[in-house]
Amino acid sequence: MIKFFRKIRQRLVTENKFSKYLIYAIGEIILVVIGILIALQINNRNLNKSNLKESKEFVVRLKAEVKSNIGFVKEEIEKKESQRRSSLAILKMIGEDITKLSSKTLDSLIIITMANGNVEFKNGTLNEGLNTGKVALIKSDSLKTRLYGLPSLVEEVRSGEKYMNEDLNEYFYPFIYEHISFRQMDFEHTAHGELIGPSKFSSHNNLNVLNILKFESLIDNIFYNSNVQIDNYQRLKNELENLYELIEEYE
Structure with missing residues (x-):
């Protein structure tokens, strides 16, 4: 085909038909431009199909990730x-009156209050979407906005967890180690209790901790921080549930 057009050009030049050669050259340029435009259109169509496929696959994986995270937060x-x-x-x-209270009950409650909080949260798919531009391929503006804003909300929750865990580790645990018999607690509440036996400090009574002001303040702080974290987790759960609904609508 290229040889054919070259021969035509050569014949027009040798015959000194410059005006016809010019018209032919312009026509040839137009044909080349049209060919390029058609090729670009085909390429764009293929690219759009590929992007649409990637976007759908990404949204399916994202939906599963969001559903898992809702369960973790709950x-x-x-x-x-x-x-x-x-x-x-x-x-x-x-x-x-501590003589009317159960040391075993207090021990059980203390064990629960000692728990650190770290919500399991999967964000591999979301990070992939943000880093590779797959989130940008999503057509729904409301869905994209929530996806872009989710990492900052997760960071707020993590900050709250970090504060509460540091408070427990730096203040509550050292106090408990000093004033509570862990051996007695383990003896009464764990599967290996019979193996380790009861505390040898028979005169010690864990209930005495109820008469210490610092213990009251520490417990009050745990109560307050728990409320704050529950509010943070509820906000995250609500956001994830709204996100899940948007994904379902988008599908």
Whole structure:
């Protein structure tokens, strides 16, 4: 085909038909441009199909990830609510006659209040979408906006977890180690209790901790922080549930 057009050009030049050669040259340029445009259109169509396929596959994986995270957050909310209830129960025990209280009950409540909080959260698919531009391929503006905003909300939740865990590790644990017999707690509450036996400090009574002001303040702080974290987790759960609904609508 290229040889054919070259021969035509050569014949027009040798015959000194410059005007016809010019018209022919312009026509040839137009044909080349049209060919390029058609090729670009085909390429764009193929690219759009590829992007659409990638976008659909990404959204399917993202939906599964969001669903898992909703479950993880619900589990952590339940743990924090248990921690809040336990700390509140301890606060209500303070000021009571310790001879009428159960040390075993207090031990159980303390074990629950000691729990650190770290919600399991999968974000591999979301990070992939943000880093590779797959989120940008999504046609729904409302869905994209929520996806772009999710990492900052997760970071807020992580900051709250970090603050509460540091508070437990730096203040509550050292106090408990000093004033509570862990051996006695393990003896009464763990599967290996019979193996280790009861505490040898028979005169020590874990209930005495209820008469210490610092213990009351520490428990009150746990109660307060638990409430804050529950609110944070609820916000995250609501956001994930809204996100899940948007993904379902988008599909």
